[in-house]
Structure formats: C-alpha cells, structure tokens
Amino acid sequence: MSIRNPKQALYEQFATVAKALGHPLRLEMIEHLAQGARSVEALAAKLGQPIANISQHLQALRRAGIVSAERDGKFVHYSLADDSVLSAFASVRGVAERQLAEVDRIVRGYFDARDDMRPVTRDELRAMMRDGLVTLIDVRPADEFALGHVPGAINVPLREVKAWSAGTDASREVIAYCRGPWCVMSFEAVAALRSLGHSARRLEDGMPEWKAAGLPVEVVTCVASL
Amino acid sequence: MSIRNPKQALYEQFATVAKALGHPLRLEMIEHLAQGARSVEALAAKLGQPIANISQHLQALRRAGIVSAERDGKFVHYSLADDSVLSAFASVRGVAERQLAEVDRIVRGYFDARDDMRPVTRDELRAMMRDGLVTLIDVRPADEFALGHVPGAINVPLREVKAWSAGTDASREVIAYCRGPWCVMSFEAVAALRSLGHSARRLEDGMPEWKAAGLPVEVVTCVASL
DNA sequence: TCGTCATTCAATCGTTCTGTTGAATGACGA
DNA sequence: TCGTCATTCAACAGAACGATTGAATGACGA
Numbered sequence: 069m070s071i072r073n074p075k076q077a078l079y080e081q082f083a084t085v086a087k088a089l090g091h092p093l094r095l096e097m098i099e100h101l102a103q104g105a106r107s108v109e110a111l112a113a114k115l116g117q118p119i120a121n122i123s124q125h126l127q128a129l130r131r132a133g134i135v136s137a138e139r140d141g142k143f144v145h146y147s148l149a150d151d152s153v154l155s156a157f158a159s160v161r162g163v164a165e166r167q168l169a170e171v172d173r174i175v176r177g178y179f180d181a182r183d184d185m186r187p188v189t190r191d192e193l194r195a196m197m198r199d200g201l202v203t204l205i206d207v208r209p210a211d212e213f214a215l216g217h218v219p220g221a222i223n224v225p226l227r228e229v230k231a232w233s234a235g236t237d238a239s240r241e242v243i244a245y246c247r248g249p250w251c252v253m254s255f256e257a258v259a260a261l262r263s264l265g266h267s268a269r270r271l272e273d274g275m276p277e278w279k280a281a282g283l284p285v286e287v288v289t290c291v292a293s294l
Numbered sequence: 295m296s297i298r299n300p301k302q303a304l305y306e307q308f309a310t311v312a313k314a315l316g317h318p319l320r321l322e323m324i325e326h327l328a329q330g331a332r333s334v335e336a337l338a339a340k341l342g343q344p345i346a347n348i349s350q351h352l353q354a355l356r357r358a359g360i361v362s363a364e365r366d367g368k369f370v371h372y373s374l375a376d377d378s379v380l381s382a383f384a385s386v387r388g389v390a391e392r393q394l395a396e397v398d399r400i401v402r403g404y405f406d407a408r409d410d411m412r413p414v415t416r417d418e419l420r421a422m423m424r425d426g427l428v429t430l431i432d433v434r435p436a437d438e439f440a441l442g443h444v445p446g447a448i449n450v451p452l453r454e455v456k457a458w459s460a461g462t463d464a465s466r467e468v469i470a471y472c473r474g475p476w477c478v479m480s481f482e483a484v485a486a487l488r489s490l491g492h493s494a495r496r497l498e499d500g501m502p503e504w505k506a507a508g509l510p511v512e513v514v515t516c517v518a519s520l
Numbered sequence: 521t522c523g524t525c526a527t528t529c530a531a532t533c534g535t536t537c538t539g540t541t542g543a544a545t546g547a548c549g550a
Numbered sequence: 551t552c553g554t555c556a557t558t559c560a561a562c563a564g565a566a567c568g569a570t571t572g573a574a575t576g577a578c579g580a
Contacts, residue, residue, distance in 0.1 A: 074404035075478045079318035081397045082383075085390045086321075090313030091538090092305035108557060121539060123558060128537095133393025142547060142556050152388045157308075159382035164311045167359025167375050171307045178300035252301045317568085334527060347569060349528060354567095368526050368577060 088132030089160060093117065094125050098148065098157055099248055101135060102276035103208070104215035105147035154276055161249070187272035188243055190281060193218075202241045205229075207257040208275070214288040218245065218271075218278055221286075226253045229260050238266050245271035245278075314358030315386060319343065320351050325474055327361060328380055328502035329434070330441035331373035380502055387475070413498035414469055416507060419444075428467045431455075433483040434501070440514040444471065444497075444504055447512075452479045455486050464491050471497035471504075 088094060093115070100106060100114055112122040126146050129135040136149045148154065164171050188196070196202045197220050206213050206221040213223040224232045226246075233242075242261055246253035254270045261268035279285050314320060319341070326332060326340055338348040352372050355361040362375045374380065390397050414422070422428045423446050432439050432447040439449040450458045452472075459468075468487055472479035480496045487494035505511050 073478070074400055075322075075476065076318060077400045077404075078397065078476050079321045081390045081394050081400070082321055082387050083316050083318045084394070086312050086386045087316030087537095089386070090309050090316045092302060092309045093538095095305045095308055095312075096301075118540075119557075120541080120559090123556095124539085127558080133389060139547085142554095144557065149393050150389065152385065152392055156382070156385035156389050159378065159385040160312050160315070161308050162378045163359060163376065163382050164307045166378055168307050168310070171304065174300055174303050174307070178303075250301065250304050252299070319568095344570075345527075346529090346571080349526095350568085353528080365577085368524095370527065 085132045085134065085156070088129050088134055089156065091125070093121075094129055095157065097122070097125060097129070098134065098153065099251070099276075101146060101148050102154055103212045103247060105138070105145040107143040107145055109143075111146070151280060154280060158277075187270045189272050190278065190283065193243060193271055194283075196243070202243050203236070204243050204245070204271075205232075205257070206275075207244050207246050207253045212247070212275075216275060216279065216285045216287050218275070219284050219286045221245075224257075226257055229257045230264065233261055233264050233266055236266075238264070241267040241269070243269055243271050246274050248274040248276060311358045311360065311382070314355055314360055315382065317351070319347075320355055321383065323348070323351060323355070324360065324374065324379065324383055325477070325502075327372060327374050329438045329473060331364070331371040333369040333371055335369075337372070377506060380506060413496045415498050416504065416509065419469060419497055420509075422469070428469050429462070430469045430471070430497075431458075431483070432501075433470050433472050433479045438473070438501075442501060442505065442511045442513050444501070445510050445512045447471075450483075452483055455483045456490065459487055459490050459492055462492075465493070468492055468494040469497050470494060472500050474500035474502060 089098075096115060097111060100111060106114070108119060108123050108126060111126070112119045115122065126135060126137070130137060130146075133149055134153050135146045138145050138147070193202075193204070197204060204218060204221040205224040206217045207224055207226045207229065209225050210223055213221075213225075217223065236242075244254040244257040244261070246257075249272065251274055254274070258268045258270050275285075315324075322341060323337060326337060332340070334345055334349050334352060337352070338345045341348065352361060352363070356363060356372075359375055360379050361372045364371050364373070419428075419430070423430060430444060430447040431450040432443045433450055433452045433455065435451050436449055439447075443449065462468075470480040470483040470487070472483075475498065477500055480500070484494045484496050501511075
C-alpha cells in the first residue's frame, strides 16, 4: 500500500510528531531546550551522552518540527520550534500521570512522602513574594539561571544548597524550583533543606511553565560565559 | 544501564504514552473511539484491518493508559481512558500543523481551495441554528450519530448526501460536520453539495470536540442495533 | 458439559529504530 | 590555503516494532 489517501497521509504526519516524542532521551532533551537554546555539544554534556547520539536525536526532533536549528559560526544552536511543543509534552505527561499506575509508583517510591511535598502554586508564590515572607531559590545551574529566572529568585545550584543554607536563617521558609514539574533537582533541594532543619517547599512546575504562563522573567545580560 | 534513576524512569513512562500515539493506525483508532466505545470487531470493520492487528494495537494503547477495556459478555468494549487523551492528540496535531510543511502541502493538495472551505466556528453555528438559518447535517454513519450528535442535526451519511440534497431547497445553506478536524467526510460532503449548486460549509472540528467544549449533545436512545 | 464465537496469545519474518564507530563536511582563524 | 574544531553522515550490530498466521482462552447458550 504505497498509495495513501490524504487522511492516512495526515495521520502519518501526526504520528511522526508523536513518534519523535516517544523516546525518554528526546524528552529529556526537550526539557533542557525549554530552558533556552543549546549547542549540540552543550546538550550532550548536560545529558552525559555521546555527541553523535545527541546530534542524531536532534535531527529526529527537527524532522518532526519539534526543534529548530540556527547556525552561529562553528556552532549550531537548537531550540524548541514552538511553544506548542511544551503543551504537547504537558498533555502527554498528563495522560501518563492520570492513567499509568507506574508513574504514581515511581513518584511515591522515590519522592517520598509527597503529601509533605505539596507544591506551592504560582499564584501563592507571587503573593508570598509580595509580602516578603519567603526566600525563592532557583536550583538550576548558573547558565540556565542566567537565561531567564523568576524575578526575585536567588541562584543556588543544587550542589551548593547545603553550603548556602548554613548561612541563612533556618526559620525563614524557602521555596525551590528548577526545570519543570518532574525535574528532580527541586525535590532534592527541598529534601536537603528539610534534613537541615529548614522549612522548604517546591514551586509547582518550573521555569518554562512560568514563562508560558506569561509571568515576568528576569534575564542576566552581562555574564561571563561559562 | 538497567539501573535507572527516578527521573529516567518517569521519562520512560511519558515516552510510553507518546510512543503509543506514534502510529497512524492507532491515531485513527483513537479518532474512532472518540465517537464512542467500540468492540474490537467493530473497530476492525471500520478501519478495514484484520482483527488480530487491531487487538494488538488496542493493547498497546491500553498499556499506555490511552484506552480502557470493559468486558460485556463475549465482547470487549474499548473506549478512551480519559478526555486528556483527546487534548494530547490535539496538541500533537497542533505541532504538526504549525511546523510540518508536509501537512500544509497535503491539506492544500487534497482539500482543494481551502480558503473557500473556511469552517464555521461552534459559536457561529449556534447563532445560525438559533436563528433557523441553516440546515446542519451529520455525515457520519448512523451508528456514530446515534451515540451522540449536535442537537438539531440531521444524519445524512456521506454516501447519501447526493440523494438527500436532491430533495432539499438548494438556496438554504448547509453546514456539515463529522468526526474531527481532519476527518475527510465533511470535506467531501461540502464538495459534493457545492457541485450540486448548494451553499455548504464545514463546521470546525467534529463531534468529540463539540462534546469536549461542554456543549449539549443529543443521543438516540431506542434504536435497533445495526 | 459442549459447541460457538469474540478476543487474545504465540510464533514468525521483515522492517525500523538505537547507539557506536570512524570518516566527511563546513566554518573559522592563522 | 591550511589546520582546527563543531557537527553531521555512513555503516554496522543488536533490539524493538509491525503484520500475519494459527492456536488458545473465556463467556455464552443449548
């Protein structure tokens, strides 16, 4: 059957997009690209994968219209083609969260006592920040923080959380956020802070969702490149 | 690497869902199941596929939490597990429509003169229906019509459109709808009616989207089973 | 209990996807 | 023009997927 009717041809295109989303590594790449444009090399370093492998997955994503490439000298910077990519990712995640018991099991098993971990909503956070009640920390690496962060947030990369907390008032509540709703970094930051006697909670979602919600973003403009 | 950290495990689950959406036949199955629950046999007949093939694809969808099965005597009725499935489908479609030139090419090539085909929005339709200005036809097969249709719509399956139009006032505008935004039936119905001198347009989207929008649906309750 | 029938399972083969390797490309700077 | 370096291409083996076939399961009615 190489003759296809238009309906089948369309479904093949839709399936192309879904298929491109159907690989854990590519989903992780999308989450990273949602923080900002990245070169192949930078992305490979972040994910701990061979460059050629990342390059091929990027091209799979590009063929599906999920990312776009822009050449800049020696480097090719990839970024998400469209905000609709994030909403597609969110929809797929929503189905998995709602329907797959395995997701629930993983969440309960690894992110222990998730009820205690009830996240702060964006609206709650904004009210708290207005009232100056809490300290907001962005636990992503510095380069991602520089590309855009929640106004008023302090950059405390995950590795530095312990050291940072030693110098702060343990009675003040800390809110942590990172790349997205299932990014482990903010979970771990909260766990670390609590084990040190701090009061800490997570922000729901992460930076891309904050931006997508149309909320203000602060950018560090003059930073020495890492 | 059989040891996975929780993050990778979660991404694998999300990828499972996306992978399940990554096959044209499964997408077509989802569109049919969005009209209402179906047995394996009925779905196979609708799609012109071997039963075993459909059964296997249904199980792939079930493993991904996309459809759910309910046994009823000899038959197993499958239906969409959740409304979030339709929104995931819509998101994926959105990415494809926005980013893949191929989609645009197919639409332009086969659904000729799409500008003339500007669809009627749901709100426009409701206003037109209130004023009694138009005739609304549902061009899906009778069984799908029976399971739910837009109030005031007449069921005119695609094959019967020509015969039906002969007995109607050609000056009255006809609005056609079917299964969804890329279901070809309403395109073809409009083309047929226009070639016969009628004024005809499509409704945007189809029945599942109408229902998802929270608009009223009429069901035929006492119908001889087909 | 037994036959019937819708559905699922199991086994098969051909195709596509994945990750790895090493070579090719293409832009920059000397 | 030539070397350098980021990226991509090409080719391979191993794994997963897809369609088909025929047998097995499980519920119904006699």
